[in-house]
Structures are given as C-alpha cells and as structure tokens.
Amino acid sequence: xxxLTQPVxxxxxxxxxxxxxxTGLVCMATKRNAVGVLMGIELVLNGANINFVAFGSKxxxxxxxxxxxxxxxxxxxxxxxxxxxEAAVALAIVLSYYNNHITVDVDKADELKG
Amino acid sequence: MEMINWHTCFFLLFALIxxxxxxxxxxxxxxxxxxxxxxxxxxxxxxxxxxAGADFIGAVQLMVYVxxxxxxxVFGVMLTARxxxxxxxxxxxxxxxxxxxxxxLLVILLQAAFSVENWSGERIxxxxxxxxxxxxxxxxxxxxxxxxxxxxxxxxxxxxxxxxSGYLLVFEIISVHLLVVLVGAAYLARAKRRPLKxxxxxxx
Numbered sequence: 001x002x003x004l005t006q007p008v009x010x011x012x013x014x015x016x017x018x019x020x021x022x023t024g025l026v027c028m029a030t031k032r033n034a035v036g037v038l039m040g041i042e043l044v045l046n047g048a049n050i051n052f053v054a055f056g057s058k059x060x061x062x063x064x065x066x067x068x069x070x071x072x073x074x075x076x077x078x079x080x081x082x083x084x085x086e087a088a089v090a091l092a093i094v095l096s097y098y099n100n101h102i103t104v105d106v107d108k109a110d111e112l113k114g
Numbered sequence: 115m116e117m118i119n120w121h122t123c124f125f126l127l128f129a130l131i132x133x134x135x136x137x138x139x140x141x142x143x144x145x146x147x148x149x150x151x152x153x154x155x156x157x158x159x160x161x162x163x164x165x166a167g168a169d170f171i172g173a174v175q176l177m178v179y180v181x182x183x184x185x186x187x188v189f190g191v192m193l194t195a196r197x198x199x200x201x202x203x204x205x206x207x208x209x210x211x212x213x214x215x216x217x218x219l220l221v222i223l224l225q226a227a228f229s230v231e232n233w234s235g236e237r238i239x240x241x242x243x244x245x246x247x248x249x250x251x252x253x254x255x256x257x258x259x260x261x262x263x264x265x266x267x268x269x270x271x272x273x274x275x276x277x278x279s280g281y282l283l284v285f286e287i288i289s290v291h292l293l294v295v296l297v298g299a300a301y302l303a304r305a306k307r308r309p310l311k312x313x314x315x316x317x318x
Contacts, residue, residue: 003122003126004122004123004126005116005117005122006119007122008119008121008125008165011227011230013166014226014227014230016129016132016133017227018224018226018227019133019136020133021223022216022217022219023133023136023139023140023216024136025215025219026140026212026215026216027139029211029215029216030140030204030208030212031202032203033145033199034194035145035149035187035191036145036148038187038190039148039149039187042156042179042183042184042187043136043139043152043155046155046156046159046179049159049163049175050159050163053162053163053168053171056168057167057168059121059165059166059167060166069265070254070258073168073170073171073251073255074255074258074259074281074284076163076168076171077170077171077174077255078284078288080174080175080179083179084178084179084182084183085292085295087183087186087187088186088296089299091186091190092298092299092300094190095194095303096303098193098194103199104199105199105202
C-alpha cells in the first residue's frame with residue numbers, strides 16, 4: 001500500500017512517457033501496415049507530450065520556480081496540432097499509394113530504390 | 115493507517131490503462147484492433163494531463179486527438195481494409211531485433227527518469243489536495259497565444275522577461291502550416307479519374 005499513499009512525482013510521469021515512446025518506436029519498426037506505422041508515430045508524439053506537460057506541472061512536487069510553467073503546456077498544444085497535420089498528410093500519402101499499388105505493405109514500397 | 119492518496123490512485127489507473135493498451139498495440143497484428151487500442155491509450159493520456167493540472171491540454175487532447183486525428187486514422191483503416199492487409203504478421207527475427215533495440219532504449223530512458231527526481235533541488239512538501247490552489251489554465255494559454263504572458267507578470271529579471279513575449283508568431287506559423295498541409299492532403303488524396311480512352315474505331 002506504500003505506492004497508493006505517497007504523492008505522484010515527476011518520475012512517475014517520465015516513466016509513463018518513456019514507455020509510450022518505446023512502444024511507439026517498436027510499433028513503427030515492426031508493423032508492416034502503413035497505418036500501423038502511423039499509429040506508432042502517434043504514440044511517440046504522445047510520450048513526448050506527457051514529458052512536456054509533466055515538466056510544466058506544478059502539482060508534481062517540484063519547486064515552483066523550476067518548472068517549465070505554461071511553456072510546457074503550450075509546446076504540448078503545438079505538438080498536438082502538428083500531429084494532426086502530420087496524420088492528415090501521411091494518410092493522404094497512404095491512400096494515394098493504396099490507389100496506385102493496391103497494397104499498404106510498406107515492404108512493397110520499394111519502387112524508388114536505386 | 116495512512117490515508118490513501120486519491121491523486122495517486124487515479125494516476126496509477128490511467129497510467130496502467132495507457133501503458134497496457136500501448137503494449138497491446140504493439141502485440142496485436144490486427145489493424146482494426148490497433149486503432150481501437152490507440153483510442154483508449156490516447157484517452158487515458160488525456161486523463162494523465164488532467165491529473166497534472168493541464169486542464170486545457172487534456173480537453174484539446176480529447177477533442178482534437180481522439181475526436182479528430184484518430185477518426186481520420188480509423189477512416190484510413192477502413193478505406194484500406196482488404197483481407198490481406200487487416201492482419202499482417204511480422205517475422206520473428208524482426209521482432210527479436212525490435213525488442214532488443216526497444217528494451218535497451220527503455221533501460222536508458224528509465225535510468226534518466228529515475229535520475230531526474232531531484233533536478234529542481236529539494237522536493238517541496240506536498241500540501242493536501244484541499245489546500246492546493248486550483249488554477250484553470252485556459253485563460254492563460256489563450257492570452258499567451260495572442261502575445262500576453264499573464265503567468266509571468268511577477269518575473270523580475272529583465273533579461274528573462276524579454277524572452278517571455280508570448281506565442282503569437284508560433285500560433286501564426288502553425289495555423290498557416292495546418293492550412294497548407296490540409297490543402298496538400300486534400301490534393302494528394304483526391305479521387306483520380308482515369309482518362310476516358312477514345313474508341314480506336316470511332317473514325318471508321
């Protein structure tokens with residue numbers, strides 16, 4: 001019960017962020033479906049966002065002067081918008097590739113290979 | 115008996131949900147199930163944002179990410195879901211390599227996370243949750259996006275104050291970037307009409 005009685009610190013958030021980052025990276029490396037690779041990218045961006053918000057939070061037991069403050073939340077907001085833009089254009093590329101080649105396997109996308 | 119810290123309880127709940135379903139995304143090979151697990155993961159990440167005091171970011175995460183980006187992703191899954199592509203398996207050797215690389219990166223990141231505990235000097239004494247000031251952040255974020263940093267008014271250092279001039283330029287850049295990217299995405303993903311071939315015997 002020790003885990004339930006002590007307050008949440010910065011390290012807890014960093015562990016969750018690190019785990020989401022690593023799972024996203026493994027997802028990007030192992031999935032053969034192009035949409036699966038996109039999901040890995042979303043996981044990586046969310047892991048980074050958790051770190052930004054945690055470093056900016058004043059409820060996590062860090063001294064108030066040393067947090068990122070509102071900057072961390074604003075960077076997280078910008079990352080969310082950029083992730084939306086990235087998902088839109090990457091999905092358009094995947095759909096165009098699917099229309100031309102009738103597959104979404106990233107291993108088959110080697111036409112530009114020299 | 116010590117009192118149970120409900121903040122920690124809810125943190126552990128959301129952290130377990132997000133990490134568990136993130137691992138399920140990697141382990142699953144069905145792309146439809148991966149999309150569903152991703153929705154749950156990102157929703158509980160929004161819960162973690164709320165618990166860190168970032169109420170506006172949590173709401174934006176729910177609305178823009180879960181409600182917008184993931185719906186786009188689910189449409190991508192539905193548009194490309196033919197039977198050989200719904201479930202594509204990866205070879206065993208690639209799994210072993212990815213697990214080794216990911217595990218070593220996780221060890222490095224966890225070491226960094228555990229060493230960052232005292233990065234801000236001494237840990238301040240936690241007050242009980244009833245005594246903490248609840249301060250909503252949406253007004254501050256909105257004002258700093260138009261160039262006013264109301265959260266840095268007490269900053270005394272002039273050199274530090276010069277660097278805290280708000281986010282108006284960044285706001286303009288990402289909005290124009292989003293517009294250009296969406297126009298480009300609509301152009302890329304448009305339905306192409308194949309040119310109608312003239313029948314070769316039309317002149318006969």
